[in-house]
Amino acid sequence: MTLDPQIEYVLGLVANSPYPEFHTLSPARAREIFEDTAAALNIRPEDVYRVEDRRIDGAGGDIPIRIYTPRKPAEDEKLPILVFNHGGGFVIGSLDSYDSLCRALANRAACIVVSVDYRLAPEHKFPAAVDDGLEAYRWIGGHAAEFDADGGRMAIAGDSAGGNVAAVTAIGIRDEGGIAPLLQILIYPVTDGTPKTPSHHEFAEGRLLTRANILWFYDHYMTNPEDAENPRFAPLLAEDLTGLAPALVIVAGHDPLRDEGIAYAERLRQAGAVVELSNYEGMVHGFLSFADAVDQGRAAIEQVAAALRAAFSGR
Secondary structure (H helix, E strand, O other), X not given: OOOOHHHHHHXXXXXXXXXXXXXXXXXXXXXXXXXXXXXXXXXXXXXXXXXXXXXXXXXXXXXXXXXXXXXXOOOOOOEEEEEEEOOOXXXXXXXXXXXXHHHHHHHHHOOEEEEEOOOOOOOOOOOHHHHHHHHHHHHHHHOHHHHOEEEEEEEEXXXXXXXXXXXXXXXXXXXXXXXXXXXXXXXXXXXXXXXXOXXXXXXXXXXXXXXXXXXXXXXXXXXXXXXXXXXXXXXXXXXXXXXXXXXXXXXEXXXXXXXXXXXXXXXXXXOOOOEEEEEEOOOOOOHHHHXXXXXXXXXXXXXXXXXXXHHHHXX
16 A cells, blocks of 8 residues: 555655654653644643643653543533543653543543653663553543543543553453543554564564664663563463453554554454454554644544444443
C-alpha cells in the first residue's frame, strides 16, 4: 500500500522543518522540539466543559493528571472514564502535547478523559512509566466520584509508548486486582522489547518514527539489556494473556511498530479476548494527531469514540 497523499504532505512539512532527529539531541531538547511540533501539527483543540489539572500520590512521587469533562453532567449523573496514556517513546511527550486528542475523544465518546503524565526516562528508567500507569489507573477508579465520574465504567487507552503502558496496566489489573477496564485501546503500541520485526526494517527511515529514534528511546528507558525480555516492558512476551479486556488495536501500514501491534492483537485473540484490529494501510505512526489534515486520522478518532460508546453502554 502506498502512502496516502495527505500523510505525504505532512511528511513533507516535517522534512522541511529545521529540527534535527531526536537521537542527535539531549532528552531535554528533544522534549522541547516535540512540544513545538505538536503545537504546529496536532489537531486544533476543541472546547470542553471543564479541564482540571491535579497531582496524585504515587510510590515514585506525584503523578500529574489532567481531567477533561466534555459537558456538564445532569443531576446525579456519573460519566464513564477513559484513562489515556500519551506517547513519546517513554522519553518525550506530555499532557500538553496530547491535549487536543484527549479533548476530541472526550467530546466524541461522551466520557471523562483522564490523561496521565507518567514519569519519563532517562531520569526515571523502566519500570517507572508502567508503575505510574497502574497506580494512576487505580487512583482514578477509586476517586471517580470526586470528578462526577463512574468508577465502575472505565476504559484504558494509549498511543505508542502509552499503548505499552495501557497494555501493561490491563495485565496488572488482572493480576493484582482493581476495576477491570471494559475496553483497552492500543494505538500503534509498543509491545516488543527489541525492534526486530520486518516493519522495523522496512520503515526504518522517512516515516516520522525512525529506527534510530526508537533505539535511542529504548536505550534511555532500559536500565540494562535484560529489560527487553521483561513482560512489563514487552507485553508481547507475557506467558499468559487470558482474562484481559476486549481490545481495539490500531496500527499504521507504514509504521515501524506495525508488526508488533498486529502480533499483540493476535496473541490477545489466541488467549480468548475479543479483538478488533484495524490497519490503516496508507498511514504512518502518529496519524491520529494529524486529523485536521488527514482524513484517516479523523476516521480513526471516530472509530475509537464509537468503540468507547459501545463499551460504556454495554453493547
